[in-house]
Every structure is written in C-alpha cells, then in structure tokens.
Amino acid sequence: MSMFKKVMLFVGNIIISIISIYAYIYLWIGLSWGEPIQFLSLETGLSILIYSFIFLLYNYLLLRKERNQKMYWLLSLGIGIATVTVIVVIIEFF
Numbered sequence: 001m002s003m004f005k006k007v008m009l010f011v012g013n014i015i016i017s018i019i020s021i022y023a024y025i026y027l028w029i030g031l032s033w034g035e036p037i038q039f040l041s042l043e044t045g046l047s048i049l050i051y052s053f054i055f056l057l058y059n060y061l062l063l064r065k066e067r068n069q070k071m072y073w074l075l076s077l078g079i080g081i082a083t084v085t086v087i088v089v090i091i092e093f094f
Contacts, residue, residue, distance in 0.1 A: 001066055012058055013076050017083035020051035055080060 001009075024047035031043050059076045063069050 001072065005062065005066075009059075009062060009072065009076060010079060012062065013055070013079040014083050016051065016054050016058060017080045018087065019054065020047055021084060021087050023047045023050050051080075 024043060027043035027046050028041075032041070055076070059073060063072050063076075066072055
C-alpha cells in the first residue's frame with residue numbers, strides 16, 4: 001500500500017468517526033428534545049447505520065485492490081473505535 005493510501009486510510013476513518021459522533025448529537029437533539037442520552041434509542045441506531053454505511057463504502061473503495069485486506073480492515077476498525085472512544089472521553093470528562 002502506498003503512503004498516500006495509508007494516509008487516506010487514517011484520515012478518512014478519523015473523519016468518518018467524527019461525522020458519526022456529530023450525526024449522533026444532531027439526531028439526539030432533533031429527536032429527543034432534551035431527554036437524557038440513552039444507548040438503546042432511535043438516535044443511536046440511526047447514527048450506527050450512517051457510520052456503518054459510510055465506513056464500509058469508503059474502506060471497500062480504498063482497499064478493494066489491496067493484497068492484505070484483512071489487516072487494513074482491522075486497522076480501519078481500530079482507528080474508528082479509537083477515535084470515537086477518545087471523543088466520547090473528551091466530551092464526558094472535559
């Protein structure tokens with residue numbers, strides 16, 4: 001994999017994760033009307049669907065011709081989970 005594709009893999013997955021957090025916040029504001037955040041709710045389901053669709057499409061298009069796809073898919077998933085975790089920790093504690 002070229003250096004450009006590696007950078008696109010990292011940056012793209014970080015941006016997709018940030019978009020998913022904002023989608024969740026906007027859906028929570030738009031659909032909950034100030035109720036407490038709940039993990040099992042419509043907003044959570046919709047934001048997970050949006051994130052999953054964009055994540056799968058982006059990584060499929062980027063990795064479809066690579067040899068060691070499994071490693072890069074796992075790396076992409078790790079980047080996404082780590083980004084969401086860091087953002088949630090920052091929002092929760094700061």
